Amino acid sequence: MSDSTREPLGRVGATLFAIAVHLVLLAFLVLSFRWSRVDTSYVLKSQDHVIQAFMVGPRPAPRPHPVPAPPQKVAPEPAPPTPKVSVPKGPSQAVLARARQKALEAAHAKAQALAQAKAQAKAQAKAQAKAQAKAKAKAKAKAFAKAKAVAAAKKKVALKVAARKAAQAAHLAKLKAEEQKAVAQARANLARHIAQSAERAQKRLAAAKAARLAAKGIVDRYKALIEASVSAAWVPVPGAQGLHCTVLVQLIAGGQVLSARIVTSSGSAVFDRSVIAAIYSAAPLPVPRSPTQLSYLNPLTFVFTAPKGFAP
């Protein structure tokens, strides 16, 4: 009976537990995910960046020079008109010869101009190349110098870092040494202090012993005085024979009773009350004026024993 009830319960419990564990894990995952990285502003920015990168990608970055080439290509373009000129219908020889001459001259001039232009272009290209080379060399030299300077700077920095590191290590070592020294000194101080206080305590104990021996007379005298005054005030109740109780009394300066507490009851409420009444009735108790001497008496323990009285 109990098994059959326990089993479904266990299964349900296990299921609940599994669900709970999953929930906890999920909660953990959710909570531990760094939400800060999924910043929408960042996503937008990066998209922008990607588009830019795509556009820049296919352009050959280091070749801006062939820019002057197009004029070269443009130059042969006027050539086609020559065949066009040479294909007239030509009605006469002279005209034709003249025209041929004219065309020859024109072709010659054109060729000359072309050559001239070619040379000019060549020279220009040469000069340009030269200038380029010169610039390249200059840049190279500059880069070299720069690299040299950077290396030097690097070297300088490295040196500086090393120096700083060394200084730090030295400082650390110094600190460590100081600490050790301080610890050692503190330990020594402690030992000395303990030794001193032990010595002092011993001295004090000895002094107290001596004082007590001296004060014993005083204490005994006040004990006797207090006993007399409390006895005088105590009304022993009848039928208390054999009863006794212990009272702890706190006195204040002047002998007034601060508190009187039954520590061990006699078992009789009447007897205990008579004892407390005796202490309060006897107050102010005769006590020494000096607080030190009063402290010898405080707290005061009274043991009241019922006198063998008249108990008919």
Place this chain on the structure above:
Amino acid sequence: MNRLGSYVRLLALTTVLSSFAARAVTIHINQGYGQKFPIAIVPFGGEKAWPADVRPSHVIRRDLNGSGWFDSLPSHDYLAQPHRAAQVQFNDWRLLKATNLLIGRVRRMPGGQVHIGFRLYDVNKGAQLTGLQYTVAPTQLRAVENKIADIVYETVTGVRGVFNTRIAFVTMYPRGAPGHYLYQLQVADAEGHGVRVILRSYEPIISPRWSPHGRRLTYVSFDTGWPAVYIQDVATGQRSQVAAFHGLNSAPAFSPDGTHLALCLSKGGYPEIYVLNLLTRHLRQLTFSPNINTEPSWSPGGGHIVFTSNRSGGPQIYEMTAQGRSKQRLTFDGHYNADPSFSPNGKWLTLVSRRGGQYHAAVFELADSTLEILTDTSLDESPTFAPNGQEVLYSTVVGGHRVLASVSLNGRGHRTLGLRGGDITDPAWSPFRHP
């Protein structure tokens, strides 16, 4: 490190030792010379509407002061007159050095009854010890006040109070010719108030004694001209003669179970102790000596009887079993010891002892045979213990007249009962009232 440890240990040891030394002062108190508990009895609220002699604070104050255990502080010293618990400031009473404080109220109810309530406090502790209230007929007011005094007495001393018990005594008034008197057997409360006359006679009445439950009295009356022993019901006044033998019929005493009467008869020539069975009227003689044997008194357990006998010359106290066996002399102190009666716990006797021609009430401890004189008066008679054993009531002579006086044990208190007129003799203290 080791040295360090030893230093630490030494330090700890010295600390412990010095703390022990500081707690060493112990004072042993084995004797108490205090006499009375100081108590503040605040006049009850509403008590001024009553005559002074039934005002609660007056009656309770007189009861407690008379017991010898209390010193009620004068009310004009009180800093406050509280009637309710909320009005009590304990420091007021600590200043007065009162151990206990009693407050209360009394008022008439619409139906003519009286409502009276009280609270008793422990001043040192600042706590109520007890508190009760009663609604009674006005005639019962004094009884309730005595009851409150009983409660205060018992709460503080641990001993049952006797303020609601009664005393029986005989008064003698000179009447007619010189030497002629009117005798009255009277009953009053323990303080001598509420006197009621039980029997009136022109012939002597002597030695009344209470029955164990305080309902009947037995006494000797010379009504017929000769002494005879009677038993009389206190409440109804109905009386019967139980012994009127030839010669002396005297000193009757009920046995603790109330079925027997010990008495002294001289029908055989000498006064001897007999025991009379009150149911069968069978008489049994216990003493057979040719001397005076008289004044029998039963021990509380009923097993023993003490009596006075002069068989050794002067009167001394003897003891025997209730069957008259094992007679032995108890008192050897002095030449005259007579009229014994047991204390309620059976450990003491009170008796009259003569010292230097003076007759004193005294107590005798059976365990160690010590005799202690209680009074300094000179013609004490018929001492009788209070039912709580704390007081002895006796008859003595003050100012030429016989009066009743009581002394609390250990000389705590001594008082004369305020009974007026004539001579008052033969007191007998009743047992506790049994409800």
